[in-house]
């Protein structure tokens with residue numbers, strides 16, 4: 001792991017040529033073709049003409065920075081404040097150099113005890129009344145386009161289309177990857193390698209860079225950098241999409257390296273989930289790379305939490321995979 005991290009920082013990584021999808025496309029059949037190809041190939045793409053106002057993004061970056069540039073005791077009292085990424089892995093918690101604010105339907109109305117100047121209220125209002133509505137619109141748009149691709153990777157009926165993506169259940173996180181001490185060098189990752197548990201995730205990042213994705217090439221794999229592009233969102237698929245599509249669409253493994261010394265990095269991330277109790281029945285059949293048993297998102301989340309508690313790491317979809325060759329019964 002240490003060697004891998006050193007390599008992440010020392011050599012200039014190859015950049016991944018990401019496909020760019022245009023949400024204001026003129027031909028929906030061409031759009032769905034490109035979208036399905038992006039989801040099959042890497043599970044990550046750029047999105048332009050998405051309709052999120054640039055000044056809303058700038059305002060959220062500014063509000064997040066103001067809220068997090070206060071003393072540690074004060075910001076620790078902000079609703080949804082976190083340091084490190086405990087949800088991903090308890091074991092390496094302290095190695096992740098990231099802090100942020102988490103807003104989910106269950107904490108969206110909590111009041112900040114020290115909201116002097118109303119900065120937290122302004123932040124929450126911008127997220128819940130504006131930003132999340134754009135994200136839910138984009139997630140629905142992409143999901144419905146994928147469900148309409150006629151190669152049957154996601155052959156969903158109307159009820160499944162509605163319950164496999166819950167526009168009201170999305171969560172939002174504003175992240176700040178702090179500048180590290182130039183003398184200490186870049187010793188840690190901003191965020192360790194992981195896949196998202198979401199259906200899809202929408203990332204809105206500044207221009208510092210640091211996001212990397214694992215590109216699979218047969219049995220081999222290599223980390224590639226994702227170059228930020230002004231005004232473009234980055235969308236990556238999560239575990240739920242991989243399961244729903246029987247492995248045809250990839251939940252891409254990714255990580256964030258710490259920013260260069262003296263520079264901080266910020267990103268706004270939205271995660272779209274299925275309705276908690278909707279039973280996901282993964283599609284099987286020709287062209288489907290993996291078989292999973294049916295499960296609900298609630299079950300998946302509880303299994304992830306139990307694995308993290310027991311072993312320090314997320315196991316994820318492997319828990320739900322049906323093996324090709326069942327092992328012989330033990331005696």
Ligand SMILES: O=C(O)CCC(=O)C(=O)O
Pocket residue numbers: 173175191196203205211254256267269
């Ligand atoms: O900050 C980023 O660009 C990515 C964050 C991420 O991967 C996550 O929150 O799951």
Ligand SMILES: [Fe+2]
Pocket residue numbers: 194195196201254
């Ligand atoms: Fe992620």
